Amino acid sequence: MKTIYLDCFAGIAGDMFIGALLNLVPDKKILVDGLKKLKLPEDEYELIIERAVKNSIAGINFDVKLKHDHDHENHTHEHDHTHNHEHGHDHTHRHLSDIEAMITASELPLRVKQESLKAFNLLASAEAQVHGTTPDKIHFHEVGAVDSIIDIVGSLILVDYLNWPRVISSPVNVGSGTVKCAHGVLPVPAPATEFLLHGLPVYSAGDPMERTTPTGALLVKILASGFGKIPSGKIVASGFGFGNRSTPDMPNALRALLIENEASSENFVQEKLALLECNIDDMNPQDYELAIEKLFNSGALDVWLENIHMKKYRPGIKFCCLAHPEDTKKLGALILENTTSQGVRIFEYDRLRLNWKLEKFSSSLGEIRIKSAYYDQENILRRTPEYEDLKALSKQHSKTIQEVRAIIAKEI
Numbered sequence: 001m002k003t004i005y006l007d008c009f010a011g012i013a014g015d016m017f018i019g020a021l022l023n024l025v026p027d028k029k030i031l032v033d034g035l036k037k038l039k040l041p042e043d044e045y046e047l048i049i050e051r052a053v054k055n056s057i058a059g060i061n062f063d064v065k066l067k068h069d070h071d072h073e074n075h076t077h078e079h080d081h082t083h084n085h086e087h088g089h090d091h092t093h094r095h096l097s098d099i100e101a102m103i104t105a106s107e108l109p110l111r112v113k114q115e116s117l118k119a120f121n122l123l124a125s126a127e128a129q130v131h132g133t134t135p136d137k138i139h140f141h142e143v144g145a146v147d148s149i150i151d152i153v154g155s156l157i158l159v160d161y162l163n164w165p166r167v168i169s170s171p172v173n174v175g176s177g178t179v180k181c182a183h184g185v186l187p188v189p190a191p192a193t194e195f196l197l198h199g200l201p202v203y204s205a206g207d208p209m210e211r212t213t214p215t216g217a218l219l220v221k222i223l224a225s226g227f228g229k230i231p232s233g234k235i236v237a238s239g240f241g242f243g244n245r246s247t248p249d250m251p252n253a254l255r256a257l258l259i260e261n262e263a264s265s266e267n268f269v270q271e272k273l274a275l276l277e278c279n280i281d282d283m284n285p286q287d288y289e290l291a292i293e294k295l296f297n298s299g300a301l302d303v304w305l306e307n308i309h310m311k312k313y314r315p316g317i318k319f320c321c322l323a324h325p326e327d328t329k330k331l332g333a334l335i336l337e338n339t340t341s342q343g344v345r346i347f348e349y350d351r352l353r354l355n356w357k358l359e360k361f362s363s364s365l366g367e368i369r370i371k372s373a374y375y376d377q378e379n380i381l382r383r384t385p386e387y388e389d390l391k392a393l394s395k396q397h398s399k400t401i402q403e404v405r406a407i408i409a410k411e412i
Contacts, residue, residue: 001269001356002165005230006220007255008172011211014151016241017219019062020256021158022049023239034157035150037107043067045146052242055251059240064147096124096135099149109360110367110389111164112156119152119222122196123214130191151215159223162258163358166299168231168326169224171201172217177208193217201227207247216254225299228326232272233259273301273351274328278341279308281316288317291338298334299327354381363411365393365404370412383412 004024006012022028028049035047045064052061103116124135159165174189174197181190188210189197196217236258243252261269292303306318319339323331325348332344355374360367369386385408394401 001261001271002162002236003231003233003259003261004159004162004165004167005257005259006167006169006224007230007257008170008212008220009255010206010250010253011173011175011213011243012216012220012254013213013243014148014155014215014219015062015064016243016252016254017155017216017256018151018158019060019241020239020254021155021162022060022062022241024237024256024258025158025161030161031154031157034108034112034161035154038102038149038153039106040102040146040149045150047150054240054242054246054253057240057251057253059242059253061242061244063244064150066145066147094145096120102149103153108153108157109160110392111369112153112160115156115222116153119156119218122222123192123218126192126195126214126218129195148215152218155219165258166225166324167223168226168228168324169220170229171203171227172197172220173205173211174202175206175209175211176204177210179210189217190214196221200224206250209245209247211252226324226327226330230257231259231324231326233261236260268352269355270350270352272325273349274323274325275347275349276321276323276328276332276335276344277347278319278335278339278344279310279316280319280339280341281310281314283317283340287338288319291319291335294334294338295321295331298330299323300331358386361408361412363393363408365397365399365407368393368408385409385412 004021006017006020018031022031025031031049032047036042045066048061048063048065050061052059099120100117103113103120106113108116121135128135128137159167174193177188178185179188179190188204188208189202189212190210192214193212193216196214197212197220200217200220202212238255238257240251240253240255246252261271288305295303300321300323302322304320306320308316308318310316319335319341321331321335328346332346335341335344357372357374359370359372361370368389371384371386373381373384375381385405390401390404390408393399394404397404399407
């Protein structure tokens with residue numbers, strides 16, 4: 001299994017994220033060609049991808065130059081803000097419905113579409129919260145502009161190329177001081193950024209400046225399944241992605257590491273996992289569904305219920321959650337918040353599993369993800385279509401899920 005570790009020691013922004021991930025893929029054409037499927041008018045923008053050095057550290061500088069931006073020949077756009085920071089651009093403003101229509105009509109891979117729509121809806125919710133309105137009434141400012149749409153969708157294109165590895169992040173440096181917006185001078189983190197960072201570990205370090213933007217916070221929110229130190233494994237690729245500002249004490253940079261779990265043999269992967277469990281005898285059975293959903297959305301590897309008998313012969317439930325060790329605190333808190341348990345037991349286990357990878361397959365019904373399990377690096381034991389993709393194709397073609405599964409089974 002592969003993991004992307006985001007080292008947000010100097011914050012995170014959309015351009016920094018793309019620059020960092022470009023170090024993990026073999027060719028920038030993966031991003032360039034992928035963005036063409038979005039069908040944005042190419043006369044509106046130019047992609048800038050170049051090697052650069054900041055504070056004596058080499059990395060990749062990614063930027064979007066707007067071709068109609070006469071006031072900013074050298075696009076000093078630090079990053080992308082939902083609250084219309086003053087950059088001197090004449091941006092095209094779009095509503096959420098405009099962006100949804102653009103993504104839906106694109107030729108992007110299915111999961112990139114799904115995650116992009118999820119990202120913009122979350123962003124609309126953040127903006128609505130800040131401005132005291134509803135998401136459908138939000139008129140996006142700079143995040144509705146070409147450069148910021150590219151930052152969000154382009155990031156997901158690169159994650160998709162890497163086959164959606166697990167993402168772990170360090171705590172996020174948000175910076176300090178104030179930032180000048182169209183709405184006036186506001187404290188850092190700006191309101192939309194602060195809303196998107198709810199529930200995530202943050203801190204402030206370095207000379208005063210805005211170090212984490214709304215788009216950076218958004219990407220961490222939707223992609224990271226855990227926060228903490230660098231997970232164990234073998235680093236196979238790494239690099240820095242730059243923003244357009246730096247301070248003497250630290251570069252405006254994000255570091256990304258691509259890590260592979262070390263296998264105990266050629267055929268298997270051995271890894272450390274944590275089991276969280278508690279006994280419950282007083283919870284409404286209807287409430288388990290939401291608790292389980294929240295755990296999966298927060299990075300749980302598996303969640304299940306076991307029937308048990310408790311003291312005084314009461315029937316009860318053992319609530320079990322399997323997780324990566326770095327996620328135990330976060331998931332344990334979710335269990336305590338969403339069940340009636342007063343405590344959670346945590347055990348450490350070794351797991352031996354097959355190698356597997358998630359691959360995209362173009363079927364006669366459309367693109368679908370297939371999970372392939374390997375006994376070794378060449379011999380495939382089984383191939384299983386992803387259920388959510390089967391369900392989506394079932395709805396799209398008005399077929400039963402059994403019919404879709406049978407068609408895919410014949411083709412893979």
